[in-house]
Amino acid sequence: MQKDTQLFDLIHKELERQRNGIELIASENFTSLQVMQAMGSVPTNKYAEGYPGKRFYGGCEVIDEIETLAIERLKKIFNASWANVQPHSGAQANTAVFLACLKAGDKILGLDLSMGGHLTHGSPANFSGKNYQALFYGVKKDTGTIDYDQMEATAKAEKPKMIICGASAYSRDWDYQRIRSIADQVGALVLADIAHPAGMIAKGLLNDPFEHSHIVTSTTHKTLRGPRGGIIMMRHDFDNPFGVKDPKGNIRPMSALLDLAVFPGMQGGPLEHVIAAKAVSFGEILTDDYTAYAKQIIRNAQAMSAAFVKRGYHLISNGTDNHLMLIDLRNKNLTGKKAQETLDKAHITLNKNAVPFDDKSPFITSGIRVGVPAITTRGLLEADMEPIVEMIDTVLSDTANEGRIAEVKSRVHSFMSKFPLYPELG
Numbered sequence: 159m160q161k162d163t164q165l166f167d168l169i170h171k172e173l174e175r176q177r178n179g180i181e182l183i184a185s186e187n188f189t190s191l192q193v194m195q196a197m198g199s200v201p202t203n204k205y206a207e208g209y210p211g212k213r214f215y216g217g218c219e220v221i222d223e224i225e226t227l228a229i230e231r232l233k234k235i236f237n238a239s240w241a242n243v244q245p246h247s248g249a250q251a252n253t254a255v256f257l258a259c260l261k262a263g264d265k266i267l268g269l270d271l272s273m274g275g276h277l278t279h280g281s282p283a284n285f286s287g288k289n290y291q292a293l294f295y296g297v298k299k300d301t302g303t304i305d306y307d308q309m310e311a312t313a314k315a316e317k318p319k320m321i322i323c324g325a326s327a328y329s330r331d332w333d334y335q336r337i338r339s340i341a342d343q344v345g346a347l348v349l350a351d352i353a354h355p356a357g358m359i360a361k362g363l364l365n366d367p368f369e370h371s372h373i374v375t376s377t378t379h380k381t382l383r384g385p386r387g388g389i390i391m392m393r394h395d396f397d398n399p400f401g402v403k404d405p406k407g408n409i410r411p412m413s414a415l416l417d418l419a420v421f422p423g424m425q426g427g428p429l430e431h432v433i434a435a436k437a438v439s440f441g442e443i444l445t446d447d448y449t450a451y452a453k454q455i456i457r458n459a460q461a462m463s464a465a466f467v468k469r470g471y472h473l474i475s476n477g478t479d480n481h482l483m484l485i486d487l488r489n490k491n492l493t494g495k496k497a498q499e500t501l502d503k504a505h506i507t508l509n510k511n512a513v514p515f516d517d518k519s520p521f522i523t524s525g526i527r528v529g530v531p532a533i534t535t536r537g538l539l540e541a542d543m544e545p546i547v548e549m550i551d552t553v554l555s556d557t558a559n560e561g562r563i564a565e566v567k568s569r570v571h572s573f574m575s576k577f578p579l580y581p582e583l584g
C-alpha cells in the first residue's frame with residue numbers, strides 16, 4: 159500500500175509545532191513514546207463489547223488480559239476497589255455516571271462553567287444541562303475560592319440528587335469532606351470529577367476525594383499523562399440507592415449499574431488500543447519517576463505564579479495549589495482572546511478563559527488559563543518559569559509590536575531546543 163505522505167507530513171508538522179513551542183494549556187501533556195506505541199497497535203482491530211470474561215465476541219482472551227491489567231493498575235494507583243476504563247473521554251465517563259444515577263429531570267448541583275466548572279456539570283449547552291435540572295454554586299468574589307456556604311444553602315433549598323465537584327479552571331484544592339457532609343444532609347450522591355488534578359491526587363499531593371465521594375471520574379490525558387480517554391472509579395462500592403435488582407432479587411451494587419451505563423448504556427465497542435495505552439500510562443504512574451514528576455508540577459506552578467504576581471498580573475485566588483493558574487487580564491487592558499492570539503504568534507500556547515464574574519462573552523473572556531504539566535514533562539524546572547513569564551509579559555506588554563513578537567518567537571524556539579521532545583522520532 160502506498161504511504162499516505164500527505165497525512166504523515168501533517169503529523170510531522172504537528173510534531174515540529176509541539177517541539178518548538180511552549181505548551182501551557184493546562185489540560186495537555188506529552189505521553190511517553192510507549193503510550194503512543196500502544197495506542198497505535200493491533201488491539202485497534204478488535205471488537206470486544208462487554209467486559210473481561212463477559213464479551214459478546216470471540217477471540218477476546220488477550221484483550222481481556224489487557225483490559226484487566228489496565229483496571230488493576232488503576233485501582234492500585236488510587237486505592238480503589240472498582241474501576242471502569244472503557245469511557246472514550248471524560249465527558250463520556252460523566253455521561254455514564256449520570257445515566258446510572260439519575261433520571262431525566264433530576265436536579266444536579268455543580269460548579270458554574272463561568273466560575274471554572276465544566277460543560278458536563280450542568281451547562282445548558284450540554285446533555286447535562288438539557289436532560290437534568292442544573293443548579294450551580296460558584297466562587298467567592300473576594301477570595302476566588304469555592305463558596306461552600308452557597309453550595310450548602312442551594313443543596314438544602316433544592317435537594318439535588320447529585321453534587322458534582324471538580325473544575326476545568328480552578329487553582330485551589332477541594333474540601334471533599336465538607337462536600338460529603340452537605341450531600342449527606344440532603345441525601346445526594348457526590349461525584350468528584352478529578353480530570354485536572356488527578357496526577358497530584360494519585361501521589362497524595364492534594365486532598366483525597368475517594369473517601370468522601372461516592373463516584374470519581376477523570377480523563378487520562380491531562381496530569382495523568384496517558385492517552386486521551388476517560389475512567390470511572392470507586393473506593394467503596396455500595397448498594398445502588400434505586401433498588402435495582404438482579405434476576406435473583408438481590409440489590410445490584412453501584413459498580414454493576416455503572417458498568418451497564420458505559421456498555422451497553424452509552425457506548426458500543428471499547429477502544430482496546432486506547433485501553434492498552436491507558437494500561438501503559440497507569441504503569442508509569444506507579445513508578446517513582448512519576449512521583450517526582452507530580453511534585454515538580456506543583457513546584458513549577460508555584461514558581462510560575464510567583465513570577466506572574468511579581469509582574470503585576472492578577473491571579474484568581476492569588477495563587478495555586480495545583481498545576482494551573484487563572485489570570486484576570488483586565489488590569490492589563492487585555493482580553494483573553496487577544497492574549498491567546500498574540501501569544502500564539504510567538505509559539506506560546508495557552509487558552510483564553512472566563513474569569514469569575516467576567517463581563518465578557520466566553521468567546522472573548524477577560525482571562526487566560528496557564529498550566530505547567532506539559533512543560534514539566536519536557537524537563538523544565540522552577541528556574542525556567544521566570545524566563546517564560548518574562549517572554550509572555552514582553553508579548554502582552556505590546557501586542558501590536560510584530561517585530562518584538564517575532565523576536566520572542568525565536569527565543570521560544572531556542573529555549574525549547576534545550577528540552578528535546580521525542581528525539582526517537584527523528
Ligand code: DSN
Binds near residue numbers: 184185248276326
Ligand atoms: N477541555 C478540557 C480542558 O481544557 O480543561 C476540559 O474538558
